[in-house]
Amino acid sequence: MLMTKEVIVKWTNRVKRHYEEKGYLFSAIGKEFVCKVEHLSQGSNAGVIVKCSVCGDDCEVKFSRYNQIVQNQRTYRCHRCSARRVGKMKKTPILIVEEAFKSMGYILLDKGYKGNSQKIKYMCPQHGEQVGTYAGIKKGHGCIRCASSLRANRQRAPFSEVQKLFDVRGLILISKEYFNEDTLMIFICPKHPEKEQVTNCAKLRAGWGGCRLCSNEGRRGENSYRWKGGISKLQEIARHTMIYSWKLESLAKANYRCDVTGMNGKLDIHHLYPFSDIFEQALKNTGIPIYDKVNQYTEAELEVFSKELSKIHFEKGLGVCLLPKIHKEFHNIYGKIDNNPEQYFEIKPYLMKKYKVR
Incomplete structure (x- = not known):
């Protein structure tokens, strides 16, 4: 509902003829005059007060925008109410949403679904409760921790390569599980079989991280850089x-x-x-x-x-x-x-x- 009755507008060359036909007396270009709102031109940018037909709030909009909305919707809705209406029109049925989560192996926990971009809770079988959106699920974006695991698996070196790192150094690998370069692996040195030791692949690739006992022996006595003949x-x-x-x-x-x-x-x-x-x-x-x-x-x-x-x-x-x-x-x-x-x-x-x- 249009609440404004009169507005102040200026004489311009574009609207001069329009207002003269409405009975207004021309004075000078650029001069202001009072105009009834029903006499405004369709493309006028004059500000008017309009009451929302849904929530009843008063809103200030340009008269041209008001005309455009009324022509499309036959009634005026404020920005918030229009957004809600569009959201309802685009809202995916909850059954389809549940099926989308189920297709990726997840269980939808939050039944209060309101829109595609709303964050909702779901259960990942491997990592427990997670939060995501229906829009993300449609694109294949699921559990972050699952995605990290998949990425790690693609980048992880095969166990045969890990075994080779120890074999080249003459070490006997005991551990059978390998997750990444920083995983501590148990091994035995053939020269010191009485003691189990640990290292990781990152150290071995860098050229160190082997048997500590062998390393200590290599720095003692005559092998020490501080050796002075046994004194x-x-x-x-x-x-x-x-x-x-x-x-x-x-x-x-x-x-x-x-x-x-x-x-x-x-x-x-x-x-x-x-x-x-x-x-x-x-x-x-x-x-x-x-x-x-x-x-x-x-x-x-x-x-x-x-x-x-x-x-x-x-x-x-x-x-x-x-x-x-x-x-x-x-x-x-x-x-x-x-x-x-x-x-x-x-x-x-x-x-x-x-x-x-x-």
């Missing part, structure tokens, strides 16, 4: 037992407190000169041979070496007591090779400021 075991014993008196005197001199913070507790003894350099100097001075194992040395050789190592330590001066975290930070900055006293005294003010020492 590591002797060096460990020397560090922990042969310089004990030097450590005690270093702690006593510092009153068992950190040189940076003044705090007591667990302390490291920092060498102002690298321990490795002192150790090699002691080996050179004593001239004792280098053996693979410490038990190959005689007690006399160890005693001579111990005295020489301790003597050089005291000649270089006592160590500096530091909290473990400060000791670690020093070596993170300067490394563990070619250290000297100048480095420590250079960094000490910075460490004192960082740890708020007054």
Whole structure:
């Protein structure tokens, strides 16, 4: 129903003749005048108020649009009511919708179907309750998780290829299930059959991820990049037992407190000169041979070496007591090779400021 009675329009060359025939007195192009709504031209863009014949709401539309709707529908419906009418006309019967879901192996759970684009619940036999639309089902778009599984199956390498990866590395594959490159697979190394190990295909393709025990053996002893002729075991014993008196005197001199913070507790003894350099100097001075194992040395050789190592330590001066975290930070900055006293005294003010020492 048209609610507007009069509207304001402008004189234009296009409508001048129309309104003069309706009895309106022309004034000037572009000038406004009041016109009754029934005298408007069919294509007028003047805004009018119309009542929806369905919901009864007042709507503002162009007069030309109102005429077009009335001619097609014989009555005016607002935008919302028109959409509902179109939706009802296009709505697929619920039985057809159920059959579409059933054809893909799904069970329709939501019976309140309103339109093709409405999200409705359905049951997937493999992955449980899902949400989708009838429009999507018609296009073949079903359960997302099923689609992911299908895509994964197409991209998954055949088990024979997986078996070949282990065979090439000389490993015995135990697992029989393979899902993707990251699947952990159980295997046994022929050299270490007493222990089952795990890896995945991604690691094997990258050239690693084989037997860890074999890898560790390949980095020990003479195979290690740090191999120095078999002195590591002797060096460990020397560090922990042969310089004990030097450590005690270093702690006593510092009153068992950190040189940076003044705090007591667990302390490291920092060498102002690298321990490795002192150790090699002691080996050179004593001239004792280098053996693979410490038990190959005689007690006399160890005693001579111990005295020489301790003597050089005291000649270089006592160590500096530091909290473990400060000791670690020093070596993170300067490394563990070619250290000297100048480095420590250079960094000490910075460490004192960082740890708020007054």
